[in-house]
Amino acid sequence: MGWVGIHKKGEISVEKMLEKLRENPRFHEVGAIGIFIGIVRGFSSEGKPVRSLSYEAYEDEAPAAMEKIRKETLAKPSVIEVQIHHVVDDLNLGEDIVYVLVAGSSREDVFPTLQATVDRMKAEVPIYKKEILENGTAYWVSEAGFRLRGRS
16 A cells, blocks of 8 residues: 555555554654545535445546645645545445545644645546435536546
């Protein structure tokens, strides 16, 4: 497991991420760890009942975009480590979608950096979700503001 990645359901967990973090030679400098976990909720952004989500990524581009965000975030002197992992699979309500971890010197460094990293990941990484509603309607929703080529 690397510092960033695209995974199938069950391949990544918070425990695995924390194990990886402890490998960082600067781990002794960490005073706070913030972790964002995005999960499948039961309603779309328009309030429609959701049955499940399906995620896909441009697997040649997504890890590179994640690594770019990671490296730029690590340039902050108070940030010790960053991890970004996204699941691309069919997911049911309550299942984990995305994990973003920021380890830093203090919580004052970690919390704003974590939010900024999540926001960048959602805006810059070419990952797409399909919402499947309770009524059976399904449609693609861009996670990164891109249009999914060839999809309707």
